[in-house]
Amino acid sequence: MTTPAEAPLEAPTIPYVDPVRRARARARGRRDGLIASVSTVVVFAILAYLITSSPGWPKVQETFFNVDEAISAWPSLIKAFVLNIKIFLVAEFFILILSLLIALGRGLRAPVALPVRILSTVYVDFFRGVPTILVILLLGFGVPALQLKGVTNSPVVWGTVALILSYTAYVAEVYRAGIESIHPSQRAAARSLGLSSVQTTRYVVLPQAVRRVVPPLLNDFIALQKETALVSLLGPIEVLRSAQIDASANFNYTAYVVAALLFVAITLPLTRFTDWLQRRDTRRRMAGAM
């Protein structure tokens, strides 16, 4: 037995496995892999055959999956998609900050902070209940119609503001769930060590809470990416509107399919990233239990 100081840290975490069992496990793994591939290929082949051999398929292919249409629609779609990305990035930045403030406001327990709590609660209740589409129309057409001096009437700006208002309410609730999931003993322990209430929130509660809610946060942002299309109600040509223009000029829906692929193309990395974060988090939290 070596002394603890000399023991390599990794050594005890590699469990001893009987070589025979290991070989068996490997064989089973190969067989499972084979069955999985065969079943996947068969199922997809049958699906593909069923769809492409159906009587209406040539017409559907012509209307939804037309390569020439896709190529001719591509330049205007990609140009319009830049607007979606811009709206998304700006909105996400403000949402992250504002919703955290709202969530903290709702969590205030000091008697003097009651008005803040009431306001935050009313805000969340209201904007979660009202359809985003109404907020967009109200701000996008309503505010400019007031003809206030010095206030922009840009539909893109007001559409983005509406998205921020609406999504801040959702994201604030995600944050709040995270904050409330932190066990009160954490706060009590931090206070007993002499940290102030603000310091406790900042250094003990929030870091744990935010880590916990990263997957649902990303989920909301993926939804937000798609909701940017609602801004088109106010006139700006974003990718779905661009697809609609193309579709109605040519009586062909292919442009919608291309627009959908563009959305998938940017949400996929984000989805995979969320999965990875979740796995890493689980691994870390389980590390002590192993």
Add this chain to the structure above:
Amino acid sequence: MRRSFLLSAAIPAVAAMALAGCASEADTTASSASPSPSTSQDCSPETMQTLTPGTLTIGTDTPAYPPYFEDDDPTNGKGFESAVAYAVADQLGFSNDQVTWVTVPFNKSYAPGDKDFDFDINQISITAKRQKAVDFSDGYYTVNQAVVALKDSPIADATTLTELRESKLGAQVGTTSLDFITNDIQPTQEPLVYNDTNDAKSALEAGQIDGIVVDLPTAYYVTAVEFDNAKIVGQFPAQDGDEQFGLLMAKGSPLVTCVNQALTALKDSGELQSIQDEWLVGKDAPYFTE
């Protein structure tokens, strides 16, 4: 477990493939038997292959706007297109109560698959690209595009297309009005695109755009009935002097010949012109020069 799952999945799949095979065979025989268009055809409610025998099913979108329809009710025979639809039906021998109306959103009118109308009347302009997906009747109205602006707008007194080039214009999505902006006016700023003319009017009132482009009959209606402070800046023939509204029918519809015969008879008898004079008034808006 797994094997039985594959087996149970395979049985319905095979059955479905057999069904699909039958269906596609049935389809080929049906399409080869479809009548080829002839110059003269016996057109009566008894012989015409309408959706429901003895009934003419006509589609239009909702809300149905003046001056094409009145009171959002296509069945009252009021408004230009309602009157044209009933005149065509009458010409084909259908009495008023043999006509049924269905709501057909514009985006759905060109979807592949079976149509739920015999013809769709919804201010749809005939273009070569659209004819790849559907069949159109001959035109029943030659339409010009018009620019509507508030009387204090910077473009209120424009007389040439060049003067419109610096302006911010709006139009309804899916209309040739939008094509007119991008192809003929070619403004330096991207046009704003709306779901319907009502949203475009909101944006016009809110000062987000300098003018909207609509078809001339709509322009007359907007300026005469809806807006006191707006005017028609000018009109312009959108597609080389000849853009026509046509009745939309399914690709290969057996009714095209009969509908065209009816339209020709209505034109020859002057009835179409008198319907137009009754519902679409005013043609004295100035023409734009290049």
